[in-house]
Amino acid sequence: MKVRFLGHACFLFSDDKDSVIIDPFITDNPQAPVPVSALRADPVLVTHGHGDHLGDAIEIANASGGSVLATNELAEYCMRQGAAGIPAHYGGVVHFEFGSVKVVPAWHSSSVGGDLRLVGVPCGFVIRFRGHTIYDTGDTCLFGDMKLIGDIENVELAILPIGGHYTMGPDDAVRAVEMIHPRLVIPMHFGTWDPIHVDPEEFKKQVEDRTPAKCIVLKPGEEYEL
Numbered sequence: 267m268k269v270r271f272l273g274h275a276c277f278l279f280s281d282d283k284d285s286v287i288i289d290p291f292i293t294d295n296p297q298a299p300v301p302v303s304a305l306r307a308d309p310v311l312v313t314h315g316h317g318d319h320l321g322d323a324i325e326i327a328n329a330s331g332g333s334v335l336a337t338n339e340l341a342e343y344c345m346r347q348g349a350a351g352i353p354a355h356y357g358g359v360v361h362f363e364f365g366s367v368k369v370v371p372a373w374h375s376s377s378v379g380g381d382l383r384l385v386g387v388p389c390g391f392v393i394r395f396r397g398h399t400i401y402d403t404g405d406t407c408l409f410g411d412m413k414l415i416g417d418i419e420n421v422e423l424a425i426l427p428i429g430g431h432y433t434m435g436p437d438d439a440v441r442a443v444e445m446i447h448p449r450l451v452i453p454m455h456f457g458t459w460d461p462i463h464v465d466p467e468e469f470k471k472q473v474e475d476r477t478p479a480k481c482i483v484l485k486p487g488e489e490y491e492l
């Protein structure tokens with residue numbers, strides 16, 4: 267399977283049969299490497315309602331004949347905007363032809379629109395895709411239950427925010443790698459705007475010095491074969 271980074275916190279997981287996208291912030295992201303019209307995926311996973319994550323989720327789900335999978339209130343919000351939705355919640359596992367998606371906690375907030383309407387709670391996802399296991403934490407700080415998730419899920423690839431300010435920064439993200447103990451790490455949520463400029467190569471060095479994991483730094487548009 268391929269893991270393609272589409273900028274900020276957006277990843278496309280695919281093989282020749284299926285495509286899953288997470289947090290498709292494309293139209294308003296100057297670093298997005300593809301137009302939203304080029305993207306098809308089902309399901310469309312959304313970790314929380316902030317614009318840099320919900321992004322173009324509804325448009326992509328509709329264009330794909332697919333569904334937005336999110337925590338209850340955010341999925342319901344998307345359904346009221348005309349998308350098919352799969353409302354799920356922490357601990358829930360939703361099954362698909364390619365495998366499954368489990369909803370896990372994240373420490374952040376979740377709102378939509380200019381009036382900051384709250385839409386439930388944010389989440390991370392554990393994605394099982396034809397034998398591969400990916401844990402995307404979503405926007406979050408470091409938290410102790412990452413250890414529990416790592417122990418239970420046997421994570422092959424962890425996708426972690428490193429930009430700080432709104433999420434954990436590089437030092438806490440290295441601690442997250444220690445707790446999740448994945449085989450591979452891909453950093454995200456850095457460099458898009460001023461407050462989250464960090465050096466991903468320094469993060470990679472810290473991960474590889476301090477843990478057995480290999481860190482892959484992708485530029486927007488680049489992909490990694492899992």
Ligand code: NI
Nearest residue numbers: 314316374405
């Ligand atoms: Ni956010």
Ligand code: MN
Nearest residue numbers: 316318405432
């Ligand atoms: Mn964010």
